[in-house]
Amino acid sequence: MKEYQTITEISGPLVFAEVDEPVGYDEIVEIETDRGETLRGQVLESSKGLVAIQVFEGTEGIDRNASVRFLGETMKMPVTEDLLGRVLDGSGNPIDGGPEIVPDERQDIVGEAINPFSREYPEEFIQTGVSGIDGMNTLVRGQKLPIFSGSGLPHNDLALQIARQATVPEEEGGDDDEDGSEFAVIFGAMGITQEEANEFMADFERTGALERSVVFMNLADDPAVERTVTPRLALTTAEYLAFEKGYHVLVILTDITNYCEALREIGAAREEVPGRRGYPGYMYTDLAQLYERAGRIEGEEGSVTQIPILTMPSDDITHPIPDLTGYITEGQIIVDRSLNSQGVEPPINVLPSLSRLMDDGIGEGLTRADHGDVSDQLYAAYATGEDLRDLVNIVGREALSERDNKYLDFADRFENEFVEQGFGTNRTIEETLDLAWDLLSMLPPEELNRIDEEFIDAYYVGEEGEEVEATAD
Structure with a gap:
């Protein structure tokens, strides 16, 4: 020494x-x-x-x-399965009044990059219980799917909802998971206020989600440098549970913007030449080191799935933080300010949202086989309704045709019944798809041109509440 x-x-x-x-x-x-x-x-x-x-x-x-x-x-994280149910500070020290951690081993927090040859392609569905995600932007095991939000929007409520509801749905004729793996949540909070921390902990304890979770808390008055360590501690714990204990782990990191601000502060102290908007030029590489630790490994039962949450400064999606995040990750969930002002919970705008791995993760079988088509039809119908809203502002609703008025009604019901579900409602994927068919049945069968006829025959419900035969080509 x-x-x-x-x-x-x-x-x-x-x-x-x-x-x-x-x-x-x-x-x-x-x-x-x-x-x-x-x-x-x-x-x-x-x-x-x-x-x-x-x-x-x-x-x-x-x-x-x-x-x-x-x-x-180098810095190492003491890891053990007994970390489940514990609350740690941003440096990995217990702050829940429990005993000291007795680790099974200590692992380097930098981690090891997954060999691309050994990566297993993400194809298995994770049910969050949120229709705007499950039905329209499905999350898949091993995926990295960020949430883009803004200052003052309820992204923390959405994060808590996902943390307590996320599960691997039961396969037909099987156990809770086809390979017998368990499910765990790693929650890493960076730069949050004490009030937010209290809300997080109250929700975890009230719902019992803490029993299957490990929580890392870095508060706003903690040193900025600690913020650069917190996500690496969380991901090291996730990798241990996933690849050595066989868990399917969902990692929720909030707020990535605070993490990037810490990088900028350190860069300024080092007198580095700044990049875009004063952020370090290596920020893309640094974020990639975090996001690319999600995935599955061939031969291993477990998986690491990431949901990073970031607040876009001034709601600017072209800002360097969301811009670079979008390059690295496989889609994004957009939390919308106008939907939030209408009281929609959670206020997810499905039109600019995207999950690039959705088609691979929605599975097979009659219920699942129509999932992609139903999602496409919902997108098309909602987008049509949105366009017609702009037209109504010019010519008035009375000038529209009966067909156009149906699409306007559909857009209203889609927001108020499908996207809107409250932060306490947990919908299964079957309930989400049933609701989707109920909404699509507002439209004439011939308008459902993105769905196979066999599924329209099976699920379309007429005005009388009875299934009707499809007339679509």
Whole structure:
């Protein structure tokens, strides 16, 4: 263990020290102050004779007389199956009043990239109980599907709803999961307020979701540097449960915007040349290191699925954070401000939302086989209704045809009955599809030109409440 008293500069969350031996990148550091306080840090940059150290607890109390010890190892997360049901801070320390963690092993938080040759293609459905996701933008095991929101929108309520409701639906003639794997949730919160933290914990405890969850809490008044560690601790725990214990793990990370702001703050302290809007030029690579840790591995039972949540500054989807996230991930769920102002819960705008793996994850069988067609027909009908709303503002509803008025009614009911379900309602995929057919039955059968005739014959319901024979080509 090497120890120095050679601090040359303290800048924001960074400490610079002179060294006479090579020091490894990401190496863990202990800094002992004159007051006897020991702070932890991590080597952020190492060059000949000088290192930059990011201090997790902040640099308050550190002066040039402090001692710097290099421990010769990178940061590791103590992992065990007993972490389920525990609440940890952003550095991985228990804050729930429970016992200290007795780990089965300690794993490097940087993780290991999944060999593309060993990746198994995501094809299996995860039921969130939210119709706007399950019916229109299906989540698949091993997928990374972010939620794009805005300041003041209820993305936290949606995150909690998914955390407590997400499950692997029972297969016909099988157990809860076809390979016998269990389901777990890793919840990583970064830069949230104490009020939000209290709401999260109250909901987890009230619903019992905490029993199958591991919660990491980094608060707004915690050091920004800790925010860069929190998601890596969460993902390391997820990988252990998935690939060593066989769990199907859903990782929810909120708020990625706060994480990126921490990267910008550290970059400014290092006096780096900024990229777009002041964010570091390496932010794309850094985000990819997090998002690409989702997936399935051939021969392994478990999987890691990610739902990162970010608030778009000024609701700007072209902002660097959502823009780069969209390049890396497989779609996005858009939380809409206008739907929220109408009282729709959850306010998911399905038109700009997308799940690129949906077609592979909706499965087979009569109920599932029509899922993709039904989703396409709902999109087309809702989009038509949206276009007609603009026309109504010009010519009035009386000037529209009977067909156009049906589409307007459909758009209203789609928002108020399909998307709107409240944050406490858990719908099965069968209930979602039944509701979809109820809405589609508002339209004449000949308008359902995206659905096979056999499914219209089977599910279309006429005005009298009876199934009718399809007349679509």
